[in-house]
Amino acid sequence: MLIYGFQDVLSWVQLALNVYAAVMLVDAAVRREDAYRAADKQTKGMWLIFLAVATALLALFPMMSFLPLIGLVAVIVYTVDVRPAIKQVSGGGRGPRRGGSSSDGPYGPYNGGR
Template sequence: MQGFFGFMSLLSWALIIFTGFAFIDAATRREDAYRAADKKTKPFWLIILGIAAVLPWIFGILDFLPVIGLVAAIVYMVDVRPAIKQITGGGGRRGGGSSSDGPYGPYNGGR
């Protein structure tokens, strides 16, 4: 029985970390990108993901509410986040573009 509760504790922490990451990611994105991607609003996603991050602390992993929060975080990560990244330029940098881009577009080496 102790192994089961250890596994559930690890699963609960994984859920908290995943939803927390989704919340932080949503908080760092621009408000206008949500509207441009036609994906609700930034405050909507912050409220949903904030509640999703807190639910495992309140109810534990065995209740159904943290699972609903997990579904919301998954929807954000696989649908909303890629659409917003595409609008804002994606990539690892917030400004987007590649390291060879000049001020007027990609640098092609004088060709």
């Protein structure tokens, strides 16, 4: 009984990881090619191949085998290393998260006339 419950949880985890790998593949596809070179990372085509293979490995093999772990490592490396570097180079991020606050004007923060 416990084994079947564990398999259900593991199948949901595998589905979530597969969806996440597919989202990172789409994210890599919409980024500009020159941003990869400016961030001194591999080329866009290389990362698309890495992430496509990772998505396929996560979809085709059970999570308890070795191959999906290789794919998961590729997705994690893209998520924590390549993606932030590309966002920084290309001026990614929107709104207040880019470093200022919502009260910033063109010459600095607006303090309400104080």
